[in-house]
Amino acid sequence: MAEEFVTALKPLIDAIGATVVPLDDRADTDLVLDWEGKPAIAIRLDFxxxxxxxxxxxxxxxxxxxxxxxxxxxxxxxxxxxxxxxxxxxxxxxxxxxxxxxxxxxxxxxxxxxxxxx
The missing domain is CATH 1.10.10 (Arc Repressor Mutant, subunit A)
Structure with missing residues (x-):
């Protein structure tokens, strides 16, 4: 199910210059997005x-x-x-x-x- 979530968000993630980070590799500054009430992916913004x-x-x-x-x-x-x-x-x-x-x-x-x- 999380793959559908990532696929749906990919155009937005690309537009803001962010990258998807595996949950195990996330940093404190990464944004964690939930899917169906559970952490699904982390987003890292490149400022x-x-x-x-x-x-x-x-x-x-x-x-x-x-x-x-x-x-x-x-x-x-x-x-x-x-x-x-x-x-x-x-x-x-x-x-x-x-x-x-x-x-x-x-x-x-x-x-x-x-x-x-x-």
């Missing part, structure tokens, strides 16, 4: 790929690489990333700053301005 995907989608939406954006466009990109939850991921500030060619402080300043405005 590095998740952030890369969020950045790539934002660059495509904006039509430019982050490094090619002007100041106003970078602020809009940070707003977009913040709205998509990118900054809850570990080291996301550093990665976004590097992609934009700015300092971490600049990203924090953009975020503070965005959050104060709302």
């Amino acid at each position: 590095e790929d998740t952030l890369s995907g969020i950045i790539a989608a934002a660059e495509q939406e904006l039509g430019k690489q982050f490094g090619d954006l002007d100041r106003t466009e970078k602020q809009a990109a940070v707003r977009l990333l913040d709205g998509r939850g990118a900054f809850v991921l570990r080291r996301s500030i550093d990665e976004v700053a590097e992609a934009m060619g700015v300092s971490r402080i600049t990203i924090y300043n953009y975020l503070n301005a965005i959050r104060e405005a709302t």
Whole structure:
């Protein structure tokens, strides 16, 4: 029965960049999914790929690489990333700053301005 469960969830698992992990190999950070009241599979999220995907989608939406954006466009990109939850991921500030060619402080300043405005 658990195979049906995995088959049904496979498109979602692939879309979020996760992998199925055998229950015996699961880590504390893995998400255990139940099937008919019993643990069936564990899902491991790859947050590095998740952030890369969020950045790539934002660059495509904006039509430019982050490094090619002007100041106003970078602020809009940070707003977009913040709205998509990118900054809850570990080291996301550093990665976004590097992609934009700015300092971490600049990203924090953009975020503070965005959050104060709302």
